[in-house]
Amino acid sequence: MSRKLSIWLIWLTLCAGLAGLLGYEMLAKPEKPSFLIGPTTHGHYQIELSCDTCHTDPFGGKELLHDACMGCHEQELKDAHDSHPRKKFTDPRNVDRLEKINATNCVSCHGEHKQHQTFAMGVTLPEDFCYECHQEVAKDRPSHEGMGFDTCASAGCHNFHDNRALYEDFLLANQSGPMVKAMAQVLARSGTQDIKRKEPLSLAQADADAAHEIVEGWSLSGHAEAGVNCTDCHSTTGVWQDDPGVASCSSCHENEESGFLAGKHGMRLKAGLGKMSPALARLPFKADADQSGLDCASCHDAHQPDLKVAAVESCQSCHDDDHSRNYADSPHASLWQKELADELPAGSGVTCATCHMPREAHKAFGKVTVRVEHNQNMNLRPNEKMVRSVCMDCHSLAFSLDALADQTLIMNNFNGKPGSHIPSIDMAVARDREKKDR
Amino acid sequence: MLKKSIICAALVATPLILTGCQDEPKAVGIKPELYTDSLFAVMKADRTNYTKLIIKRLGPAGANAIAPKEHWQDLENGAPLPAQMFRAGAEAVAEMTDDFTYSLQSLWPINSQNAPRTEMEKQGLEYIAANPGKNFYGEEKLGDTTYFTAVYPDVAVATPCVTCHNEHKDSPRTDFKIGEVMGGVVIRVPLGG
Numbered sequence A: 001m002s003r004k005l006s007i008w009l010i011w012l013t014l015c016a017g018l019a020g021l022l023g024y025e026m027l028a029k030p031e032k033p034s035f036l037i038g039p040t041t042h043g044h045y046q047i048e049l050s051c052d053t054c055h056t057d058p059f060g061g062k063e064l065l066h067d068a069c070m071g072c073h074e075q076e077l078k079d080a081h082d083s084h085p086r087k088k089f090t091d092p093r094n095v096d097r098l099e100k101i102n103a104t105n106c107v108s109c110h111g112e113h114k115q116h117q118t119f120a121m122g123v124t125l126p127e128d129f130c131y132e133c134h135q136e137v138a139k140d141r142p143s144h145e146g147m148g149f150d151t152c153a154s155a156g157c158h159n160f161h162d163n164r165a166l167y168e169d170f171l172l173a174n175q176s177g178p179m180v181k182a183m184a185q186v187l188a189r190s191g192t193q194d195i196k197r198k199e200p201l202s203l204a205q206a207d208a209d210a211a212h213e214i215v216e217g218w219s220l221s222g223h224a225e226a227g228v229n230c231t232d233c234h235s236t237t238g239v240w241q242d243d244p245g246v247a248s249c250s251s252c253h254e255n256e257e258s259g260f261l262a263g264k265h266g267m268r269l270k271a272g273l274g275k276m277s278p279a280l281a282r283l284p285f286k287a288d289a290d291q292s293g294l295d296c297a298s299c300h301d302a303h304q305p306d307l308k309v310a311a312v313e314s315c316q317s318c319h320d321d322d323h324s325r326n327y328a329d330s331p332h333a334s335l336w337q338k339e340l341a342d343e344l345p346a347g348s349g350v351t352c353a354t355c356h357m358p359r360e361a362h363k364a365f366g367k368v369t370v371r372v373e374h375n376q377n378m379n380l381r382p383n384e385k386m387v388r389s390v391c392m393d394c395h396s397l398a399f400s401l402d403a404l405a406d407q408t409l410i411m412n413n414f415n416g417k418p419g420s421h422i423p424s425i426d427m428a429v430a431r432d433r434e435k436k437d438r
Numbered sequence B: 001m002l003k004k005s006i007i008c009a010a011l012v013a014t015p016l017i018l019t020g021c022q023d024e025p026k027a028v029g030i031k032p033e034l035y036t037d038s039l040f041a042v043m044k045a046d047r048t049n050y051t052k053l054i055i056k057r058l059g060p061a062g063a064n065a066i067a068p069k070e071h072w073q074d075l076e077n078g079a080p081l082p083a084q085m086f087r088a089g090a091e092a093v094a095e096m097t098d099d100f101t102y103s104l105q106s107l108w109p110i111n112s113q114n115a116p117r118t119e120m121e122k123q124g125l126e127y128i129a130a131n132p133g134k135n136f137y138g139e140e141k142l143g144d145t146t147y148f149t150a151v152y153p154d155v156a157v158a159t160p161c162v163t164c165h166n167e168h169k170d171s172p173r174t175d176f177k178i179g180e181v182m183g184g185v186v187i188r189v190p191l192g193g
Helices: A003-028 A061-081 A094-101 A168-173 A212-220 A230-234 A244-252 A254-262 A308-316 A322-329 A331-340 A352-356 A385-389 A397-404 A406-409 A424-437 B004-023 B032-058 B082-096 B119-130 B160-169
Strands: A359-362 A368-371 B101-105 B136-142 B147-157 B179-190
Touching: A094 B136, A094 B179, A168 A424, A212 B004, A244 A254, A244 B160, A254 A368, A308 A322, A308 A352, A322 A331, A322 A406, A331 A352, A331 A368, A385 A397, A397 A406, A397 A424, B032 B082, B032 B136, B032 B147, B082 B101, B119 B147, B119 B179, B160 B179
Parallel strands: none
Antiparallel strands: A359 A368, B101 B179, B136 B147, B147 B179
């Protein structure tokens, strides 16, 4: 065999091998690191190796990506009374605007894999993009004269999508109020009203042979009280499973499961990538944090479910950023300790979950059910999302806006007072007075 | 005379008979004006019905069971104002089809985004304001597409409409009277293609 032929054969073999490896990764493996063209944003990095979660079809452009975005974010945007939904831009009268910014597609503003040009909220447009449509705002709002268009969304005044706590009439309606309300309490739990309950079970009725401390813990738990036996969780498929996983819990806790899977803790599972773990995250986590992967039981010990543990200790066992570390010395934690010691009524304490997985009232057919929102994205970024669902349970709107705009205060877990003031309420009040006087 | 009449009748009847004998009926399009007039009739009927059958009957002037408010979503018993309901319809249609679009606009809008944006919108709104009872029709090219654009007057028919617009702090005009044109419904249909 000639030398030239040998080189050709080696080259072809290497090419075929490489193609085989890449093809195998592309077609057969859930994670495709070789095809990642760049890091994704804080919202998507957990699932960035699952290409087809967003690129649902190899043949398709922005429209397809937009549909994938809406597949996860549509309800969140509806709940936020989205100020700029796609349907506001599709009228041909906006064609000149769309030539500048095609606001009918999520990815026109939120491009992924472009870390070098990604700003807050995963926006990949220049930060003064509001100018394109609102350049004449000072005509109607002289108070806005001279304000930079890069400050619209960064000064605690406006958001592109969620303005539920920021619109003018809301500012006016909530212009006054004490820093801390006299009856500062979060919603009371309504119990698991929407879950079918059976007759309570005792220790002797456990239908599996397990370690005594496990069965004893179960017998004292809400699960035993609700008539949920060992096999109800461990044998949902008809075969005993030591680690039944999220699917087993969802047979009763459907809403909690869907929130978990939509949030940062469960989105990898939803994408078919296996469980999220501290080692896979970008935030700082404790060196000894459990790396076995997150599911319901990571925070809620199924045999001794204690919501008090899930509200703080479970979070603190992993999270190790400044905000989390400073919680123990915060006024919020102090209230929680007093609640635990029965020095304050239930609902007075503020836990990690109070703010990041808040209790929310859901009314249907005249019945109110309070559920915990397990999708922390619903109350995370931009942080003004928390104002109405969380902060205003206890604080005035003005204090909430000021506090959420103060990064130092956030980092020290609200140990002190806001160092700056957001003037939006003052501006709304002044304008209202001026209009009434005219 | 009879012969002439027979020939004339034959000349008139022949094309009619021949047309009737064709396998395929001749395609007959609908005039854009008739199309937009029809759409407007449905829109106007729905809006009137919402105002009379829901807002008037169940709102503060009736059973007081619902609160028609601008920020209705913040109230448990909140209901969209008729103009907001109309816009919600336009947005819902925009999610279903791009065969036509419609919007509620005004030369004196409470929300400046509802002021005319194209030259034809401005022309149409000015025409219907200056010519009460008349509609405006025209063609305009936006992007690569030519549209048939119709503008229909939106007349103040109820006291709450006038009061709200005159008293709203964002309203650029505060002297509306019952019966006046407050704005217009712009319906746009792409032509050709």
